[in-house]
Amino acid sequence: MTTPSSSAMLGGKRRTQPLIPFETAGKLGRFGLLSAALLTFAFLYVPIIVLVIFSFNSARTGAVWQGFTLAWYEKMFGNERLIDAALKSLIIAGVSTLISVVIGTLTALAMERYRFRSKPVWDGLLYMPVIVPEIVAGVSLAMFFSLLSGAIRSIVTAVTGEVPDDVDVRGFFTLVVSHVAFSMPFVYLTVRARLADFDHALEEAAQDLGANELRTFVRITLPLLMPGVISGALLALTLSIDDFIISFFVNGKGWNTLPIYIWSALKQGVTPEINAVSTALLLFSIGIVVLSLVVQRRHT
Amino acid sequence: MPDTLPVDCAVELRDVVKKFGDVTAVDHVSLAIRNKEFFAMLGPSGCGKTTCLRMIAGFERPNTGEVYINGEAQGATPPFERNVNTVFQSYALFPHMTVAQNVSFGLEMRRVAPADVKRRVGEALDLVRLPQMAGRYPKQMSGGQQQRVALARALVNRPQVLLLDEPLGALDQKLRKEMQLELKSLQTQVGITFVFVTHDQEEALTMSDRICVMSQGRALQVGTPVEIYERPNCRFVADFIGETNFVNGKITVIEGEFATVETAAGMRVVGRIDHAPGQRPAIGAAATLSIRPEKMVLAEKRPDATANAYEVRVISVGYVGSDTRVVVSLGGERVDVWEQNSVSTLDPNYFFHPGETAWLTFKPDNGLVLTA
Amino acid sequence: MMRVLRERKGLQLFGLMLPGGFWLIVFFLIPIAVIGAISLMGRDDLGSPTLPLTLDAYVESVDAIYFELFLFSIWLSFLTTIATLVIAMPVALFITRLPKKWRNTMVFLVMIPFWTNFLVRTYALLFLMRANGPINNALMDLKLITEPLSMLSTPFAVWIGLVYGNLPFMILPLYSSLEKFDWTLIEAAQDLGANTSKAFFRVMLPLTAPGLLAGSILTFVPAVGSYITVELMGGGKTTMIGRVIATQFGTAGNWPLGSAMSIVLMVIVTIAALLYFRVGRGERIAL
Numbered sequence: 001m002t003t004p005s006s007s008a009m010l011g012g013k014r015r016t017q018p019l020i021p022f023e024t025a026g027k028l029g030r031f032g033l034l035s036a037a038l039l040t041f042a043f044l045y046v047p048i049i050v051l052v053i054f055s056f057n058s059a060r061t062g063a064v065w066q067g068f069t070l071a072w073y074e075k076m077f078g079n080e081r082l083i084d085a086a087l088k089s090l091i092i093a094g095v096s097t098l099i100s101v102v103i104g105t106l107t108a109l110a111m112e113r114y115r116f117r118s119k120p121v122w123d124g125l126l127y128m129p130v131i132v133p134e135i136v137a138g139v140s141l142a143m144f145f146s147l148l149s150g151a152i153r154s155i156v157t158a159v160t161g162e163v164p165d166d167v168d169v170r171g172f173f174t175l176v177v178s179h180v181a182f183s184m185p186f187v188y189l190t191v192r193a194r195l196a197d198f199d200h201a202l203e204e205a206a207q208d209l210g211a212n213e214l215r216t217f218v219r220i221t222l223p224l225l226m227p228g229v230i231s232g233a234l235l236a237l238t239l240s241i242d243d244f245i246i247s248f249f250v251n252g253k254g255w256n257t258l259p260i261y262i263w264s265a266l267k268q269g270v271t272p273e274i275n276a277v278s279t280a281l282l283l284f285s286i287g288i289v290v291l292s293l294v295v296q297r298r299h300t
Numbered sequence: 301m302p303d304t305l306p307v308d309c310a311v312e313l314r315d316v317v318k319k320f321g322d323v324t325a326v327d328h329v330s331l332a333i334r335n336k337e338f339f340a341m342l343g344p345s346g347c348g349k350t351t352c353l354r355m356i357a358g359f360e361r362p363n364t365g366e367v368y369i370n371g372e373a374q375g376a377t378p379p380f381e382r383n384v385n386t387v388f389q390s391y392a393l394f395p396h397m398t399v400a401q402n403v404s405f406g407l408e409m410r411r412v413a414p415a416d417v418k419r420r421v422g423e424a425l426d427l428v429r430l431p432q433m434a435g436r437y438p439k440q441m442s443g444g445q446q447q448r449v450a451l452a453r454a455l456v457n458r459p460q461v462l463l464l465d466e467p468l469g470a471l472d473q474k475l476r477k478e479m480q481l482e483l484k485s486l487q488t489q490v491g492i493t494f495v496f497v498t499h500d501q502e503e504a505l506t507m508s509d510r511i512c513v514m515s516q517g518r519a520l521q522v523g524t525p526v527e528i529y530e531r532p533n534c535r536f537v538a539d540f541i542g543e544t545n546f547v548n549g550k551i552t553v554i555e556g557e558f559a560t561v562e563t564a565a566g567m568r569v570v571g572r573i574d575h576a577p578g579q580r581p582a583i584g585a586a587a588t589l590s591i592r593p594e595k596m597v598l599a600e601k602r603p604d605a606t607a608n609a610y611e612v613r614v615i616s617v618g619y620v621g622s623d624t625r626v627v628v629s630l631g632g633e634r635v636d637v638w639e640q641n642s643v644s645t646l647d648p649n650y651f652f653h654p655g656e657t658a659w660l661t662f663k664p665d666n667g668l669v670l671t672a
Numbered sequence: 673m674m675r676v677l678r679e680r681k682g683l684q685l686f687g688l689m690l691p692g693g694f695w696l697i698v699f700f701l702i703p704i705a706v707i708g709a710i711s712l713m714g715r716d717d718l719g720s721p722t723l724p725l726t727l728d729a730y731v732e733s734v735d736a737i738y739f740e741l742f743l744f745s746i747w748l749s750f751l752t753t754i755a756t757l758v759i760a761m762p763v764a765l766f767i768t769r770l771p772k773k774w775r776n777t778m779v780f781l782v783m784i785p786f787w788t789n790f791l792v793r794t795y796a797l798l799f800l801m802r803a804n805g806p807i808n809n810a811l812m813d814l815k816l817i818t819e820p821l822s823m824l825s826t827p828f829a830v831w832i833g834l835v836y837g838n839l840p841f842m843i844l845p846l847y848s849s850l851e852k853f854d855w856t857l858i859e860a861a862q863d864l865g866a867n868t869s870k871a872f873f874r875v876m877l878p879l880t881a882p883g884l885l886a887g888s889i890l891t892f893v894p895a896v897g898s899y900i901t902v903e904l905m906g907g908g909k910t911t912m913i914g915r916v917i918a919t920q921f922g923t924a925g926n927w928p929l930g931s932a933m934s935i936v937l938m939v940i941v942t943i944a945a946l947l948y949f950r951v952g953r954g955e956r957i958a959l
Binding site: 032033034037040041044045046048050051054064102103104106107109110111114116122125126128129131132133134136137138139140141142143144147177178180181184185188238241242244245249259262263266270274275281282285286288289293 | 692695699701702710763765767780782787788792796798799894899904914917918921927930934942
């Protein structure tokens with residue numbers, strides 16, 4: 001039995017989205033879909049919501065609601081180590097995002113606009129950070145930096161004749177470098193996708209009107225690429241702030257980021273303060289998502 | 301193809317070849333486009349016309365051969381150093397700039413003084429009749445308006461040659477016709493050379509001073525619209541421009557300007573034959589007679605003419621108001637005949653009906669014998 | 673319109689690719705090579721890697737205990753992928769049938785967990801499921817149970833944690849693929865006599881397969897190498913490869929073994945990825 005398609009009746013003009021075929025499955029099907037969706041959203045959000053709620057719980061331990069309080073937030077803002085970790089996270093994120101964006105954009109331009117024989121190799125290489133498990137990336141970087149420290153120690157010894165006490169490159173440098181390493185490919189993918197959709201005729205028009213290649217890039221290509229670049233930047237920022245595993249393996253003395261702080265706090269026991277920090281971090285991430293959407297909407 | 305190269309030449313292509321990988325897009329094309337000419341490059345998609353245009357603009361470089369603009373070889377000169385401007389098929393207006401900024405872009409690149417820029421932009425917008433639109437953004441405008449902005453943006457730079465790549469393709473019928481007239485008058489007004497690429501032969505015929513018909517990378521014929529229409533030099537051109545009927549056979553007689561083509565079935569048709577030296581075909585050569593539908597006459601009785609008179613059977617009759625389009629069977633072959641309805645009448649017997657027999661004639665002058 | 677790719681403009685191209693290329697090679701490839709090298713070394717009493725080169729670490733990594741561990745990790749990740757697929761499909765379908773306005777809001781709502789801190793999200797689940805957590809307390813208050821359920825530190829908990837953490841990674845590619853799907857094809861199938869389930873399996877599924885596979889890879893890969901989820905949800909009792917590797921570089925101090933395991937893990941992941949590129953059509957994932 002075939003159902004007459006409503007689209008056929010709309011004066012012959014077919015919509016690309018006709019009535020859902022599962023309409024033939026009847027009301028049950030549609031109800032099932034709706035409830036499945038609702039349950040899933042509940043599954044996704046309930047833990048988060050509970051977390052947020054209990055950050056306002058005045059009970060010290062346990063999840064019994066005892067009353068509303070902002071005490072944990074106060075404590076959080078007064079916790080020097082925590083604020084320090086947050087600041088460090090922001091600094092690392094800021095610096096690494098900046099570098100990632102520049103490198104990622106340049107690479108996207110190269111890969112999208114040029115033809116060269118080793119391209120497939122680079123294509124694969126650039127996908128690797130997306131695929132390689134974080135734990136492997138983390139330990140491999142840790143080993144690499146350890147090696148680097150050893151090499152520097154040897155060089156210093158050879159040059160000055162003295163054995164330095166403790167050479168450890170780890171810290172700001174390694175954190176930034178590692179963050180760039182894993183976020184750059186994401187910026188690259190975002191910008192490249194945007195480049196692929198780019199109307200090449202616009203650049204030809206600019207050249208036709210007298211702009212040489214550099215001026216075309218600065219006046220036409222870059223401004224129109226900006227939304228993609230910003231999207232990529234926000235993505236890199238989020239990845240950096242949220243990163244735990246890699247940061248954990250490559251950080252050095254005194255360079256604990258916020259996720260590392262949260263992790264060590266967790267190891268010592270669950271407290272509502274952790275809930276407060278988590279909520280704050282959540283809000284921050286949501287803020288970035290909203291920002292990203294606003295940017296995208298403004299330019300489409 | 302062209303016989304003598306005019307001295308007053310805006311654009312010239314000399315034996316240009318362009319390949320993309322294995323595909324030869326432009327195959328030894330030579331063209332001379334005169335100053336202040338409205339020149340159309342016409343052909344089906346893939347014929348190489350756009351590639352030629354892009355080579356004039358500088359976006360492609362010929363593999364062999366040379367492009368000359370105003371007598372100067374262009375070589376590897378990039379587009380931003382050539383004194384030509386392009387109106388792109390998709391208009392390619394910069395979405396992040398206003399209309400005024402779009403139009404002034406070329407002037408800015410040439411470092412024209414701001415006061416002059418403002419004045420010239422105003423003039424250009426007046427020229428295309430969009431004076432109030434300076435502050436708008438492209439996405440706020442209709443297709444027709446966008447196209448005019450693209451025109452203004454190109455013309456404001458006073459290029460020697462304006463290149464137009466199928467600019468009217470995206471417009472609806474009515475707007476198209478309007479724009480055709482506008483473009484033509486604009487060209488006369490501004491007084492520069494227009495090189496216009498299109499696949500629409502009606503458009504080319506209406507607007508151009510001369511047309512170059514292209515197919516599969518080759519320039520088949522260059523001439524005025526009348527020349528192209530009435531004296532096509534090969535079957536492709538005869539078929540591509542307007543409608544025509546083909547009768548295939550072998551040449552049996554050549555007498556002065558006329559030749560007789562005899563079909564396999566023994567039917568004979570007489571038409572004009574090309575005089576060009578070295579082009580005279582031999583008796584027995586394969587040839588095709590091209591005769592356009594409007595050049596033939598259908599009559600009830602056998603006419604007096606001795607040549608080109610045939611008894612035919614009417615297959616279908618199409619009434620389109622201004623003319624009647626009759627399809628007849630001439631010895632099994634389908635032939636289209638168009639007769640103008642020059643008499644106002646309601647009498648049904650005025651028209652032919654399917655199944656009737658009739659006499660089809662045409663003057664030998666109106667038929668063309670082609671061997672290419 | 674033809675796109676013109678510039679032929680290798682030597683210096684320009686080199687300059688553009690230099691930073692990215694340098695970074696990838698020095699801070700990605702070389703470290704992995706370092707791990708590869710260490711995996712081939714022996715170890716002395718202090719746990720430091722020594723020469724000569726040997727395959728001992730690899731042998732050890734596939735001995736009974738660790739082999740089971742690898743299998744367990746793969747199996748659990750596979751279950752995770754299936755579960756997320758089953759859960760994500762109705763949601764993705766649901767979103768595609770909403771009017772355009774609502775769709776963007778819904779996608780936004782799915783994106784939020786995707787963008788928030790993985791550690792925090794997993795902690796939220798942990799908090800919820802603890803012996804002293806809201807679920808247990810509620811159940812006890814309702815007198816449904818007398819003793820708190822010990823949900824954590826079990827494979828079940830880890831599985832839930834993995835599903836929870838990776839769900840957005842499955843929903844988004846799936847939705848993206850479904851959104852591009854031409855529903856009139858289903859109509860055509862129905863017109864030709866196919867019922868709903870036939871239309872689904874013979875028409876829709878094959879055409880949305882790339883999105884499905886993309887989501888599967890994006891779920892399987894993080895799951896198999898998972899560290900945070902295992903540590904938090906598995907306590908000490910349930911463990912997976914990721915955690916064991918981390919311990920080798922930490923307390924257990926067996927770098928060669930950790931490195932060998934990392935390499936094996938990478939091989940597993942690469943195989944999965946290759947399967948995707950072979951079977952799927954390598955659709956670019958819109959981020």
